[in-house]
Amino acid sequence: MNKTPIWKSIALSLTSDIAEGRYQTGDRLPTEAQLAATHGVNRHTVRRALSDMADQGLVHSRRGAGVFVATRPTEYPIGKRVRYHKSISASGKMPGKKILALTTRAADEAEADALGLETGDTVHVYDGLSLADGQPIGLFQSVFPAKRFPDILQILTETQSVTKALQRCDVPDYTRISTRLTARAATATQALHLHLSEGAPVLFSIGINADPEGNPVEYGRTTFAGERVTLTLNED
Amino acid sequence: MNKTPIWKSIALSLTSDIAEGRYQTGDRLPTEAQLAATHGVNRHTVRRALSDMADQGLVHSRRGAGVFVATRPTEYPIGKRVRYHKSISASGKMPGKKILALTTRAADEAEADALGLETGDTVHVYDGLSLADGQPIGLFQSVFPAKRFPDILQILTETQSVTKALQRCDVPDYTRISTRLTARAATATQALHLHLSEGAPVLFSIGINADPEGNPVEYGRTTFAGERVTLTLNED
DNA sequence: GTCTATGATTTGTATAGTTGTATAGGATAA
């Protein structure tokens, strides 16, 4: 793993503050003591960062007065922009999809609980990969109750779209009744599928979709590539 | 004939010291050198024991400072609509906030855009740490337009709560009009604050809150410890 | 109004202590 010294991370943070205009040339930075408190470190560690920035000519300090912004960084590494914004409500409507597996098996406890089944009831499972511009952005698994949707796997081979498949199963519309989100580290297999390195941050989402009557129809788990995806939650 | 490694017995001894309350949460343990001397072993052997205890979440060490008894690890859900305070105390945990910094500075492009200001307009900034049972779960930054809320920093020193501070600024209620979420790797300073190791997955959230008239009042950025936080989105 | 004294604030410097990491090597058991 990367072992960035803390002072370097602080220097980078302050440099970006200057680069993005939060502190402008001539402005006084917060005092060393304040910066130390903000970053949760000792004052000397802040001084190490400021010293580095002073060497680069970004800031200059005057004893008793403070630290002032000298110039804006000429060359600041702009973070890779996140390219794909995906709305959480538009789960099944992604541009590209690749079917990885279509299986029928017994439901585990979490799945049964979410779908209102008994543990061991059979479910149809759709494993797939979401793509955008040919790049993998999400690894998903959709679980459907087999009893209610006996032919859904067959239909999915034709449409690949969960929304359309459910429509052809007499579920014209569905809504998300529950979502849980957390950040995790990519496992080896996830990394492989999503073209990430193992341990890279991924966004893990668990959601339950239900028909207009409130009966759960799909239990979905998705792992998004953190580097390439931003979820936008739109409240109407 | 003792088959158990020395480090394991040291770890056990220290663990029972903690269990019996000889060292309480937050207390600093004796230095590695002292522990090595009292146990009559090399410092590295002590480190092996401490490393094992750290893996179990019993202790937490800070370079240069010492080894401290860790607060017990727990998981906390957070609602999207529900205010932080409410959702945490509903799960039976003691919520808390720690002010890291209160600053006034120029708005960068993103902040100005979100709050409907011009780049360079002054904003008030609240940097803080969200805690639950003393355990850090999120690192946040709230940005307010200085023109509309000239005294908000003063108020925040008293309440620490964004909701209450806005209430005292004649914003009785506000709603989230935009949320963006992604997974990232913790930087060195974030890791320090959140008691994670560098590169650990964190959940990064950018949100805009607006008053009932739709005028943006707060631009917030939060970094959640992925290990300890699950966001649950309750769509009504 | 201007000058000056004073005290608080802020940066600069010094010293010592503590944890993190790297390297090397000996002892013991599978």
Add this chain to the structure above:
DNA sequence: TTATCCTATACAACTATACAAATCATAGAC
């Protein structure tokens, strides 16, 4: 053999504390 456990040494990174030196704001004297 190989792996694990433990020792030994050295240095880097960070913390803690204290004090000195420069700056600034303010009050009081003139």
